[in-house]
Amino acid sequence: MARETTQEAFAAAWADGGLVVDVREADEYAAGHVPGARLMPLRTVPARCGELPTNGAVYVICASGNRSRTGADWMNSRGIDAYSVTGGTGAWARGGHPVVAGPHEHAA
Numbered sequence: 694m695a696r697e698t699t700q701e702a703f704a705a706a707w708a709d710g711g712l713v714v715d716v717r718e719a720d721e722y723a724a725g726h727v728p729g730a731r732l733m734p735l736r737t738v739p740a741r742c743g744e745l746p747t748n749g750a751v752y753v754i755c756a757s758g759n760r761s762r763t764g765a766d767w768m769n770s771r772g773i774d775a776y777s778v779t780g781g782t783g784a785w786a787r788g789g790h791p792v793v794a795g796p797h798e799h800a801a
Contacts, residue, residue, distance in 0.1 A: 695753075695765035698776040700784050703752055707790075713752045714745070714775075715782070716764040725792040727754060727785055728799050735760045742771040754778040754785070 698706070707713060713730040715722050722732045733741055735755070745751055751768060753775050755761040761777040768775035778785070786792045793799040 695762040695769065695775070695777045697758075697762070697765075697779045698752065700778070700780055700788055703754075703776075703778045703785075704788075704790060706750065706752055711750060711752050712746065713754060714764070714768075716753055716755050716760050717782070719796065721756060723794060723796045725786065725794050726782060728791050728793050730754065731798060732796075733764075735764050738764045738767050742768055742773060745773050745775075747772050747774070749774065751775045752778055755781045757781040757783055 713727050714733050715726050715730040716733055716735040718734050751773055753761040753765040758777060758779050758781045765775040765777040
């Protein structure tokens with residue numbers, strides 16, 4: 694079972710430059726994502742885990758927290774220190790945190 698992190702802990706990690714992986718589909722990501730989040734649709738995670746570092750935490754986010762748990766499980770099984778973000782991007786936006794639109798990573 695994936696380890697989860699709260700919105701508050703995620704916000705602190707994000708502010709410190711933590712790596713965020715968004716496992717939603719490209720159209721969902723383009724509609725609005727956490728600034729700096731790397732797009733890695735859930736179906737691609739098993740094949741792309743090698744792109745992720747094994748020497749630091751990875752914060753996995755989706756719309757509400759369901760897909761991110763699956764993605765974090767896959768990552769953890771491959772030696773990546775991954776955490777699912779409880780509540781996902783929806784809770785992030787409702788909490789007043791920044792969200793950017795477009796198909797590319799954007800800094801905050």
